[in-house]
Amino acid sequence: METFRVLVVDDEVDFLETLVNRLRRRKLEAEGASSGEEALELMKGKPFDVVVLDIKMPGGLDGIETLREIRRIGPLTEVILLTGHASLETSIEGMKLGAFDYLLKPVKLEELMPKLAAAFEKKAAQEEKIRKVKIREMMRAPGETPENG
Numbered sequence: 001m002e003t004f005r006v007l008v009v010d011d012e013v014d015f016l017e018t019l020v021n022r023l024r025r026r027k028l029e030a031e032g033a034s035s036g037e038e039a040l041e042l043m044k045g046k047p048f049d050v051v052v053l054d055i056k057m058p059g060g061l062d063g064i065e066t067l068r069e070i071r072r073i074g075p076l077t078e079v080i081l082l083t084g085h086a087s088l089e090t091s092i093e094g095m096k097l098g099a100f101d102y103l104l105k106p107v108k109l110e111e112l113m114p115k116l117a118a119a120f121e122k123k124a125a126q127e128e129k130i131r132k133v134k135i136r137e138m139m140r141a142p143g144e145t146p147e148n149g
């Protein structure tokens with residue numbers, strides 16, 4: 001599998017560090033953030049392909065607010081939500097806001113890996129479409145419209 005950039009966002013620091021290390025061992029370029037604010041800062045620096053986002057986080061930005069901002073900063077970045085049974089409702093809200101999928105905690109790496117791959121593939125396909133549209137635009141003679149060209 002081609003490598004891609006993953007950002008894990010979770011307020012449980014032990015879980016966060018363990019997951020980031022496991023993803024790195026699987027040759028992914030993984031980074032961790034323990035709050036929504038930290039995640040958004042990292043996203044502004046270098047874009048991520050996929051964000052794994054804990055829906056239940058205390059303090060300033062909660063999971064849903066962080067999701068909204070992630071979608072705004074990186075519209076092509078795919079988001080996989082991590083949720084407990086108690087926050088399933090919130091995950092459904094997250095799916096409506098454009099999250100790629102969700103996983104129930106505790107998360108098994110065997111479950112996360114295929115979802116990460118699928119999310120990355122979706123992003124790559126989206127980027128390919130955009131690239132093709134741009135090439136078509138470039139090839140068009142000045143003044144030509146898609147209708148008469």
Ligand SMILES: [Mg+2]
Pocket residue numbers: 010011012054055056057058
């Ligand atoms: Mg949490």
